[in-house]
Amino acid sequence: MTENKKDAMSDVNERPQQTATPLDAITADLVAVLVAVTDGYPKIMTIDHAQALPSGPFQFAHRSLQMGLRAWVEAQTGHPLGYVEQLYTFADRGRTGDPDAPHRISISYLGLTREEGGREGTDAQWSSWYDYFPWEDHRDGSPDMLAKIIMPRLKDWARAAEDPALQKARWRRAAISFGLDGREWNEELALQRYELLYEVALLPESVRDKGGSEPTLPGRAMVADHRRILATGIARLRAKIKYRPVVFELMPEQFTLLELQRSVEALAGRLVHKQNFRRLIEQQELVEETGTMAPDTIGRPAKLFRFRKGVLAERAVVGTKLPLSRS
Amino acid sequence: MTENKKDAMSDVNERPQQTATPLDAITADLVAVLVAVTDGYPKIMTIDHAQALPSGPFQFAHRSLQMGLRAWVEAQTGHPLGYVEQLYTFADRGRTGDPDAPHRISISYLGLTREEGGREGTDAQWSSWYDYFPWEDHRDGSPDMLAKIIMPRLKDWARAAEDPALQKARWRRAAISFGLDGREWNEELALQRYELLYEVALLPESVRDKGGSEPTLPGRAMVADHRRILATGIARLRAKIKYRPVVFELMPEQFTLLELQRSVEALAGRLVHKQNFRRLIEQQELVEETGTMAPDTIGRPAKLFRFRKGVLAERAVVGTKLPLSRS
């Protein structure tokens, strides 16, 4: 076996262009979408006046990608990194604001924690992710800007195509992404929506990267392609909370079922049927009562819960389900 | 806005260690898990005597990661790359067979195509993925090796832990991954199973990377961490066929429903309830009749189908469902 492998390895090296030349050396940035939920809002950790995600180059000293990421996040924000999962690796040129940039890839991760006491001296801060994606919060109904600004401009864009078939395809795509034309809003399509808006040049980034000067949408932009990475994280997390018990990582030690529900709603950007939510949580045996009641409540006091120990072990396999209501 | 961004950018550069030094330059390999289904088997494209996946370094000339990948795959195998999606980015040292290796990351992709006429002169060939993962094919029932070899050795491993709690946790993990102790086999856990076997040192790779000399399992190994990447691809594809219509990419222009079913079964490594399968396929309007019948059939002749045009456009959003039977 060992011989075979050696064989194969040397074969590989014999392939003329297979070996990387110094020219092909690149730098890889590690980027973190670090999420917490506080006061009913999904927050992300930002640096540089809330315009960038924690990030830094993957260095020789780092033993692994994750270790490197942890090092950077802790250095820049003082916040420890808990649960982490890889998101995506980006490398398209032209998304950095500089079209002639050399190869630089971004390996992005999603991290989940609890917001803790801020650190002084750093420029790190938590910001609601809806500051960057105001059209993504549907908890109080569809945001006005959707119908008033986004939809008309998408319509213009669709109509601007010459080919009628292309017009149709464009509108179709817009309608699916944004739940127009009577279609349902799908909170998991956050990335598709962002990409569409970028293409249609409704975002400051579009203008930065590709020129043009159309008025852009409300919603904060970020450095390089960080807002795209954030959108990727949001989409991933919204999908994941539905089939894997990851909300845990975002909750305090003890919590009421309503608090848990509010966290889920904050992430999903839409409301949940309360009774069904509780039914699901209970029948999946994800939580157990602590025996105490929540203090300082209005209305009937709520039991406090904690997550069952076993759940963490099963995380890789067990599913969670969430009753996202339609209305 | 532009000013703000400049601000932020220079801020970033002022952070002392933020800038990458030449030392931090790395090389990135692009690796493809290129899948086709032929003769009832899921095949992957391999090179180097079926011991490596098509791959090569991301070079300065490549305009994007995907373009680079396409270039390498076509150069090495002569086979064009169709549908492609990113899998994962690996970078752990110690998985390459050389513990002192410098930083080298692998950005892996899953590609789907149809097997076409082989090219001469290359070392490229299609191999069934079950050559590498014989324990993953459950179409004729659970493979013998599972009960006869894997299960006892996992039991030994669990018992080898000192702490009784750890023993339990180990066995639990093994049982979940492999569907032991009356649990159900879950075909999507291909990666977890591979990782477990690697940890337990039942694979040639384990021995290569970490020493030891226990007898290893049947099943072909690969160069570096390519078998792990393959496992990642299998797991991803098995999960994806259930909620997204990607089987298309693997089918010929026209096909019978049974052929479609056989392809799905080949990928999933388990059987499907025929009538329910057809019901699902039809009610989702993924296919349409061509009007012709399949030639050269045994038994009652089957209608030929093709995929509906629209489906490709909707691929990003529409779901597919598959009735994987339990028995």
Next chain:
DNA sequence: CCATTTATACTCTCCGTGAGCATAAGATGG
């Protein structure tokens, strides 16, 4: 005592899904 707010318990209905039965439409061999 009443209005308000939240917690909880049930119920009802619809539909997706697993599973099995039955029948149709060809081929083949006696």
Next chain:
DNA sequence: CCATCTTATGCTCACGGAGAGTATAAATGG
């Protein structure tokens, strides 16, 4: 022509999950 084999196709049934609504309990502040 019939029996049999093989695959295609149609239909029914039962169970369980999920969405949605109703009703009741337990606290607080006027």
